[in-house]
Amino acid sequence: MDKNLKRMATKQRLQVTGLEMFYKNGYYNTSIDDVLKELSLSKGAFYYHFDSKEDFFIQIIETLLARKMYSMLIEPIEGHENTFDLILQCFEDALETAVHNEFDFGFVLGNIINEFNGRNETIMKHLIDILKIWEVNLVTAIQRGKFNGHIDRHVDSEGVAVFLMSAYIGVRTLMVETAPSAR
Amino acid sequence: MDKNLKRMATKQRLQVTGLEMFYKNGYYNTSIDDVLKELSLSKGAFYYHFDSKEDFFIQIIETLLARKMYSMLIEPIEGHENTFDLILQCFEDALETAVHNEFDFGFVLGNIINEFNGRNETIMKHLIDILKIWEVNLVTAIQRGKFNGHIDRHVDSEGVAVFLMSAYIGVRTLMVETAPSAR
DNA sequence: TATAGATAAGACCGCACGGTCGGTTAATCC
DNA sequence: GGATTAACCGACCGTGCGGTCTTATCTATA
Numbered sequence: 001m002d003k004n005l006k007r008m009a010t011k012q013r014l015q016v017t018g019l020e021m022f023y024k025n026g027y028y029n030t031s032i033d034d035v036l037k038e039l040s041l042s043k044g045a046f047y048y049h050f051d052s053k054e055d056f057f058i059q060i061i062e063t064l065l066a067r068k069m070y071s072m073l074i075e076p077i078e079g080h081e082n083t084f085d086l087i088l089q090c091f092e093d094a095l096e097t098a099v100h101n102e103f104d105f106g107f108v109l110g111n112i113i114n115e116f117n118g119r120n121e122t123i124m125k126h127l128i129d130i131l132k133i134w135e136v137n138l139v140t141a142i143q144r145g146k147f148n149g150h151i152d153r154h155v156d157s158e159g160v161a162v163f164l165m166s167a168y169i170g171v172r173t174l175m176v177e178t179a180p181s182a183r
Numbered sequence: 184m185d186k187n188l189k190r191m192a193t194k195q196r197l198q199v200t201g202l203e204m205f206y207k208n209g210y211y212n213t214s215i216d217d218v219l220k221e222l223s224l225s226k227g228a229f230y231y232h233f234d235s236k237e238d239f240f241i242q243i244i245e246t247l248l249a250r251k252m253y254s255m256l257i258e259p260i261e262g263h264e265n266t267f268d269l270i271l272q273c274f275e276d277a278l279e280t281a282v283h284n285e286f287d288f289g290f291v292l293g294n295i296i297n298e299f300n301g302r303n304e305t306i307m308k309h310l311i312d313i314l315k316i317w318e319v320n321l322v323t324a325i326q327r328g329k330f331n332g333h334i335d336r337h338v339d340s341e342g343v344a345v346f347l348m349s350a351y352i353g354v355r356t357l358m359v360e361t362a363p364s365a366r
Numbered sequence: 367t368a369t370a371g372a373t374a375a376g377a378c379c380g381c382a383c384g385g386t387c388g389g390t391t392a393a394t395c396c
Numbered sequence: 397g398g399a400t401t402a403a404c405c406g407a408c409c410g411t412g413c414g415g416t417c418t419t420a421t422c423t424a425t426a
Contacts, residue, residue, distance in 0.1 A: 007403075028211050029302055031383055042405045043385080049403090053384065114297045119212055167346075170353025193373080214413055225375045226415080232373090236414065 011049045013039055015060050026115055027057060027123075054123065061126045069109070069130060074137045083145030087138070091168055109169070135161050194232045196222055198243050209298055210240060210306075237306065244309045252292070252313060257320045266328030270321070274351055292352075318344050 017038050021030045032046055032053055050056040076090045077083065109127060116124045138161035145151035200221050204213045215229055215236055233239040259273045260266065292313060299307045321344035328334035 010403080025302060026211075026298065028209075032385090033383075043407095044387090044389095044405045045403075047385070111297050111300075115209065118207055119209065163350075166353030167350055168353065170349030170351065215415090216413075227376070227417095227419095228374050230415070 007049075010041070010045065014041070014046065014049060014056070015064055018056060019060050019064050022057065022060070023111065027112065028115065032056075054120070057123060058126055061123075061130070065109070066130055066133075069134060073134060077137065077141045081148055082150050083141045083148070084151050087141060087164065091164070094168075095171065131165070135165060138164060193224070193228065197224070197229065197232060197239070198247055201239060202243050202247050205240065205243070205295070210295065211298065215239075237303070240306060241309055244306075244313070248292070249313055249316075252317060256317060260320065260324045264331055265333050266324045266331070267334050270324065270347065274347070277351075278354065314348070318348060321347060 014035065018030075018035050021035055021038070024030075025034075032043070036042060036046055046056075050059065072094050073090060076093075077086050080086050109130060113124075113127050113131075116127065139157045142151060142155070142157040142160055146153050146155065146157070197218065201213075201218050204218055204221070207213075208217075215226070219225060219229055229239075233242065255277050256273060259276075260269050263269050292310060296307075296310050296314075299310065322340045325334060325338070325340040325343055329336050329338065329340070
């Protein structure tokens with residue numbers, strides 16, 4: 001196999017199962033050895049590709065997480081007309097896959113933001129960045145909706161955006177135990 | 184001082200600062216030694232009063248947490264008339280103290296439920312119990328509101344209750360970084 | 367005041383985890 | 397075909413944490 005390809009392959013395998021395990025068990029409760037065991041790789045391999053556990057996670061955020069959230073919660077809304085229905089539909093879809101998948105890439109955010117709050121500035125910054133992106137996109141989507149007449153002009157775009165986000169995160173939190181009924 | 188009082192005093196001091204630190208730094212990220220250092224106590228003292236770290240936390244949940252949530256989110260609603268406004272007011276108050284206090288006992292729950300999900304069955308059960316209590320109380324409050332005519336009869340009590348809870352948790356999560364603006 | 371039981375002290379143990387480092391394999395280059 | 401290097405291996409180290417155990421101190425009571 002091509003050297004470059006192999007490198008990327010290993011790195012990506014690490015990131016993918018890394019995200020999966022971090023999501024399921026939390027960051028601090030997932031050891032590097034756990035991830036390596038899952039892939040039958042060694043410490044050496046890991047520290048060849050990443051500087052540290054923190055670096056590892058940040059790279060996961062920037063590549064996998066950001067991309068996923070874009071494709072699930074932002075892209076579907078962009079450039080369409082009837083914004084409001086679309087947003088709802090989009091949330092529905094996201095929650096749907098969350099129910100089926102057990103691990104929806106979609107929203108590790110809510111889960112993990114709590115874990116790092118006050119404990120790891122660096123990682124926290126990256127997570128908040130992603131949230132910001134989501135928020136901005138929601139706001140512009142809503143404003144577009146107003147412009148098109150699909151949404152009442154008097155609505156506070158910013159407020160609604162934040163409301164939608166918090167509702168989504170809240171539901172995801174509750175789903176954890178009350179099962180899908182929460183929807 | 185009365186022996187019994189002293190015993191209770193030490194135990195309570197441990198629980199109070201324990202909750203405080205668990206809330207701020209998370210359970211797994213707060214060591215027993217941290218708590219003991221804060222109070223200038225020794226390991227011996229701790230293991231004299233508690234069987235284990237887990238036991239410690241469960242006792243905190245059952246005494247402090249359950250009580251706090253009762254006095255902040257349940258009691259104010261009980262036995263009044265205009266339920267809906269009251270619930271809102273109550274949430275407002277809770278969020279308000281959350282803003283000022285930095286550490287609002289009020290809702291450690293949302294923060295911490297995530298941390299234990301999938302990692303500690305036992306503790307998880309206790310946390311869910313508290314949530315259930317909250318839910319039940321909200322539901323009956325809403326039904327009372329319907330009965331009084333303050334709330335539309337066609338409303339799905341259960342659904343609204345869960346909705347209120349998830350919204351609350353969601354807002355609390357976002358408040359973490361977007362500052363109070365989220366409200 | 368002597369003493370037993372209630373509290374607390376703190377040295378110690380075992381283990382898991384993040385990280386390091388010298389070494390090995392296999393592809394690539396000259 | 398020998399040298400170089402990317403990719404990986406795995407033993408090892410330091411540290412921090414939960415938990416144990418022996419020992420010391422306080423205090424009520426006879």
